[in-house]
Amino acid sequence: MLSFSILGALQIRTALGPAEISGDLQRTLIQTLLVNEGQSISGESLVEEMWGEAVPDNQANALQAHISRLRRKLRSLEPDRTTSRVTIHPSGYRLTINESELDAAEFTKTVRLAEVATADDPAATARLLGGALAMWRGPVFGDFPGGTLCQLACARYEEYRMRAMELRFDAELRLGHHAAMLAELHDAHTNHPLRERFCEQLMIALYRSGRQADALNVYRRMWQHLSDELGIEPSPALRRVENAILSHDPALAGDTPAPIILQPA
Incomplete structure (x- = not known):
């Protein structure tokens, strides 16, 4: 059985240890098949992803040669497997893969589960x-992001990562862990300065830690940043948090899981 990791540089693990995929075209091919998560992709899309504008003269043969090479490589890693992982269908090529065999698929499934989980057990959600x-080892595909399709997939998985961070911070705030989360929230807000949810959560954590002035300064800097970068004002949700801080709203108390804190972004 193989497992594929793309939340970081591409890694393939076998029963005997890690395996390497050599060659940029082979890496682009398997990465493109992986981000389709078991769905078919057309040969034309694969050609464009692999070669861009430098398409070889006989693109069909060139693609088929790389498909055959990848099949042989994967077969060598799973000698007991009776069928090829890479198959061709009327709609294109498909890499057979279970959700549990791809870290990105397992990660997005977990985030979706957390999205619909009840708020009754924040400790379980946080864990x-x-x-x-913790599955993330760096940017998706590391220093080899591939072509347009892979880059779009990278952006999609990164959005899931941001949402997972937001949901985890919400759970930790419900548990009263505002002081413990301050450093992580500060980093998240600094690294993603236009993401208002991180700003809201940082303001709440600062306020609960007795740092009302710092919380309001974070809001003012965010307001200025949004105005300078995008020409917009803070969202109603972010303004509600500012108003709650100014009025010392009891909903901001550390032991009160108030809607102002936990409503979805």
């Missing part, structure tokens, strides 16, 4: 998402 976020 679940903490474990999921």
Whole structure:
């Protein structure tokens, strides 16, 4: 059985240890098949992803040669497997892969589960998402992001990572862990300065830690940043948090899981 990791540089693990995929075209091919998560992709799309504008003269043969090479490589890693992982269908090529064999698919499934989980057990949610976020080893595909399709997939998985962070911070705030989360929230807000949810959560954590002035300064800097970069004002949700801080709203108390804190972004 193989497992594929793309939340970081591409890794393939076998029963005997890690395996390498050599050659940029082979890496682009398997990465493109992986981000389709078991769905078919047309030969034309694969050609464009692999070669861009430098398409070879006989693109069909060139693609088929790389498909055959990848099949042989994967077969060598699973000698007991009776069928090829890479198959061709009327709609294109498909890499057979189970959800549990791809870290990105397992990660997005966990985030979706956390999205619909009840708020009754924030500790379980925090543990679940903490474990999921620990799967990330760096940017998707590391220093080899591939072509347009892979880059779009990278952006999609990164959005899931941001949402997982938001949900985990919400759970930790419900548990009263505002002081412990301050450093992580500060980093998240600094690294993603236009993501208002991180700003809201940082303001709440600062306020609960007795740092009302710092919380309001974070809001003012965010307001200025949004105005300078995008020409917009803070969202109603972010303004509600500012108003709650100014009025010392009891909903901001550390032991009160108030809607102002936990409503979805």
